[in-house]
Amino acid sequence: MSMFHENMKYLKKTHSALYNEITAKLDGVEDDGTVSVFKNKLGELNIKVKSPESEFFIHSNYNVQSEAERWASDINADCGTIAVMGLGLGYHIHSLIKKVNNNVNIIIIEPDLKIFKCFLENKSIEEIAGRGNITFLLDYSVEGIVQTLVEELKKKMFDNIEFKEYSGYLSLYNKLFSDIRYRLSEAIKVLRVNVLTAEFFKAYWLENFLMNTIHMNGAHNALYAEGLFKGIPAIVVSAGPSLQKNMDQLHALKNKAVIIAAGSAFTILMRNGIKPHFAAVIDGAPLIKDIYHGFDVEGISFLYLNKTYYELVQAVKKNKIMFVDTTDKLTRLFCEKTNQDLLFVPPDSSVAGFSVNTAAYFGCDPIILIGQDLALTDLKFHADGAAHNEFYENKLKSGDKELIPFKDIYGNDTYTNNVLLATKFSLENKVADAINRGFTILNATEGGIGVKNCENLELAKATEKCLNNLHNIPEILDSFYQNNDNRINIDIEDLNEYFNDIYSQAKSLKTIVLTLLELCESAKNILSEEVINNKYSHIAIEVNKYQQDMEANQFYKDYVVSSIENTIAIHKMIMENEISKSKDKKEKNLFRINFINNQSLETIGICQYIINFFDKIYKPQYLE
Amino acid sequence: MDEVRNEMINYLPRLVNGIKEMVTFFHSQKISNGLNMLSQIIEGLDWVAKAYGLIPGNNPQHISGLNNMLYEINNALTNKDYVLTADIFEYEIISILENIQNETNKSASN
Numbered sequence: 030m031s032m033f034h035e036n037m038k039y040l041k042k043t044h045s046a047l048y049n050e051i052t053a054k055l056d057g058v059e060d061d062g063t064v065s066v067f068k069n070k071l072g073e074l075n076i077k078v079k080s081p082e083s084e085f086f087i088h089s090n091y092n093v094q095s096e097a098e099r100w101a102s103d104i105n106a107d108c109g110t111i112a113v114m115g116l117g118l119g120y121h122i123h124s125l126i127k128k129v130n131n132n133v134n135i136i137i138i139e140p141d142l143k144i145f146k147c148f149l150e151n152k153s154i155e156e157i158a159g160r161g162n163i164t165f166l167l168d169y170s171v172e173g174i175v176q177t178l179v180e181e182l183k184k185k186m187f188d189n190i191e192f193k194e195y196s197g198y199l200s201l202y203n204k205l206f207s208d209i210r211y212r213l214s215e216a217i218k219v220l221r222v223n224v225l226t227a228e229f230f231k232a233y234w235l236e237n238f239l240m241n242t243i244h245m246n247g248a249h250n251a252l253y254a255e256g257l258f259k260g261i262p263a264i265v266v267s268a269g270p271s272l273q274k275n276m277d278q279l280h281a282l283k284n285k286a287v288i289i290a291a292g293s294a295f296t297i298l299m300r301n302g303i304k305p306h307f308a309a310v311i312d313g314a315p316l317i318k319d320i321y322h323g324f325d326v327e328g329i330s331f332l333y334l335n336k337t338y339y340e341l342v343q344a345v346k347k348n349k350i351m352f353v354d355t356t357d358k359l360t361r362l363f364c365e366k367t368n369q370d371l372l373f374v375p376p377d378s379s380v381a382g383f384s385v386n387t388a389a390y391f392g393c394d395p396i397i398l399i400g401q402d403l404a405l406t407d408l409k410f411h412a413d414g415a416a417h418n419e420f421y422e423n424k425l426k427s428g429d430k431e432l433i434p435f436k437d438i439y440g441n442d443t444y445t446n447n448v449l450l451a452t453k454f455s456l457e458n459k460v461a462d463a464i465n466r467g468f469t470i471l472n473a474t475e476g477g478i479g480v481k482n483c484e485n486l487e488l489a490k491a492t493e494k495c496l497n498n499l500h501n502i503p504e505i506l507d508s509f510y511q512n513n514d515n516r517i518n519i520d521i522e523d524l525n526e527y528f529n530d531i532y533s534q535a536k537s538l539k540t541i542v543l544t545l546l547e548l549c550e551s552a553k554n555i556l557s558e559e560v561i562n563n564k565y566s567h568i569a570i571e572v573n574k575y576q577q578d579m580e581a582n583q584f585y586k587d588y589v590v591s592s593i594e595n596t597i598a599i600h601k602m603i604m605e606n607e608i609s610k611s612k613d614k615k616e617k618n619l620f621r622i623n624f625i626n627n628q629s630l631e632t633i634g635i636c637q638y639i640i641n642f643f644d645k646i647y648k649p650q651y652l653e
Numbered sequence: 654m655d656e657v658r659n660e661m662i663n664y665l666p667r668l669v670n671g672i673k674e675m676v677t678f679f680h681s682q683k684i685s686n687g688l689n690m691l692s693q694i695i696e697g698l699d700w701v702a703k704a705y706g707l708i709p710g711n712n713p714q715h716i717s718g719l720n721n722m723l724y725e726i727n728n729a730l731t732n733k734d735y736v737l738t739a740d741i742f743e744y745e746i747i748s749i750l751e752n753i754q755n756e757t758n759k760s761a762s763n
């Protein structure tokens with residue numbers, strides 16, 4: 030059997046997802062002679078890559094082992110994850126595997142399928158993949174690679190990621206690698222902001238999910254709004270300081286474009302007498318109510334997610350269109366269990382990104398951005414009139430490191446911060462996606478640091494270019510709302526059955542976890558004694574069993590993990606860190622028990638919240 | 654002639670060390686550091702080739718070997734293949750220089 034077939038047989042048995050991916054991808058790979066395997070001066074296999082102008086060698090033509098060891102020699106063996114750019118024939122990967130311990134996650138990125146095929150034809154993949162904690166990423170798109178790296182980062186939350194290009198690939202893929210490094214550093218900023226956001230909002234998301242789901246009937250399903258404004262321009266209004274320059278012009282544009290106020294921009298527009306067609310709101314925290322407080326929202330439609338702050342959602346009695354983001358596992362589960370068909374959209378850390386995505390979904394074209402400074406223009410966070418604003422003169426004077434110097438679109442000095450940069454990265458992904466689908470995105474923000482791939486131009490010029498026609502936007506909306514088929518319509522029996530089910534599951538899980546907490550308490554007491562003997566090992570078995578029961582519990586997997594996975598990951602990381610530093614067995618056991626204790630307390634918190642919710646706030650019919 | 658020979662005996666070890674340092678820069682991807690040393694090293698090799706050519710009993714294969722390797726290095730640099738550039742210096746050029754060194758030492762002691 031050829032090496033290729035042996036490798037594929039091994040992958041089919043042990044890594045079926047990778048096997049399927051390779052089979053699909055290699056199908057289209059032609060052997061055009063540009064990539065070939067040959068023997069170097071020592072008789073070792075090497076790969077030659079030919080281009081019209083030149084040829085490159087992936088490994089050393091003289092001594093592949095020596096080169097591999099030299100490459101691996103300066104790798105930080107203490108990092109959590111190593112992303113290697115380039116597989117070649119794997120010599121350097123073997124050197125890397127010898128150097129780091131088995132806990133280190135190794136991601137091997139191979140952008141060239143022909144090279145990967147050479148590897149499969151000549152070297153054993155089992156010798157690498159069999160080590161475990163190895164991921165192969167066969168991709169040459171920057172966004173695809175960065176997305177996967179970010180997913181891996183999330184799993185090993187605070188562990189360092191080391192990024193190392195294999196030298197033989199630098200000539201061929203230098204631009205790809207430097208793009209990846211740049212995008213990855215941006216994505217890490219977004220991830221950090223998202224993790225902090227998730228921690229901050231975790232208490233609200235469960236409450237918002239439950240309350241919004243109870244009151245979901247009557248909202249309109251975004252699924253039926255696709256192409257609603259096909260060909261009509263949209264203006265996505267954000268609350269950046271430069272928005273002030275556009276206020277006078279916006280009055281005249283009301284029926285020439287669909288106006289979407291993203292988050293805080295709503296307050297600013299309303300205070301200037303401009304009623305947008307849509308207010309987009311995705312925040313889950315109570316503070317969001319301030320943006321809409323005291324305003325007459327008659328004639329304004331709301332675009333929201335099922336995890337938006339529930340009091341605001343309930344305050345809007347009609348003309349609201351609901352979306353669900355793909356990270357909202359609770360709503361996804363609800364849809365699966367009740368056969369609801371809702372529109373799932375890619376998650377976004379910024380309401381502007383959500384608004385751009387929605388405008389494209391509505392078919393709006395072109396999409397014009399205003400107020401999208403992404404910078405602290407004039408040392409302000411928002412334009413005047415925002416419900417909440419921040420001013421940065423004092424921080425600048427004190428040299429606060431939050432302020433990051435940047436050049437604005439006119440080449441002048443300005444400042445931004447990590448939150449805005451995270452928003453920029455996230456928005457640019459949405460913009461790139463819309464552009465790839467054929468939409469035109471213009472940035473008419475008259476200040477700030479710009480949006481990648483968007484032409485910058487003043488609003489007056491954008492108006493001249495593409496806002497010349499009047500459109501029947503209110504009539505289109507009325508027609509949409511009058512169609513009852515567009516409404517979400519959940520059978521009340523289904524709703525009651527669903528809530529009954531999670532109520533009884535929460536109670537059942539609580540019983541398991543209460544026992545686990547008692548066992549943890551007993552374990553801690555035993556560990557505090559001078560002499561332990563066999564007492565600890567007996568209780569440790571019980572603790573492990575109940576922890577496994579808890580983690581295998583479907584309600585735990587569906588609802589607890591969805592609500593607090595970052596929190597549990599943080600506790601776990603702390604435990605692993607402390608265990609790795611400790612040399613005392615008793616101490617290590619105590620760290621582990623503390624982790625399980627914390628995990629149980631968090632779980633009980635979720636269970637009890639749900640039980641209290643259904644006991645006191647919403648009592649489904651036939652509740653036992 | 655003795656002067657040329659003696660200069661060669663003194664210079665060759667320094668040239669070899671310089672090449673090893675440059676190779677280390679290329680292998681650790683400090684490309685600009687490596688390239689900064691390259692022109693001096695090429696000049697050094699040029700001097701060695703000329704000086705060696707003046708010594709009686711020299712082996713012309715070393716000179717043609719050096720020239721061939723410089724041609725290969727030029728191709729590698731055009732392709733920005735710094736691994737290959739470093740390898741040629743490490744495994745070919747140094748080897749030729751060491752052979753020249755041995756021969757020069759031998760002829761000096763005769």
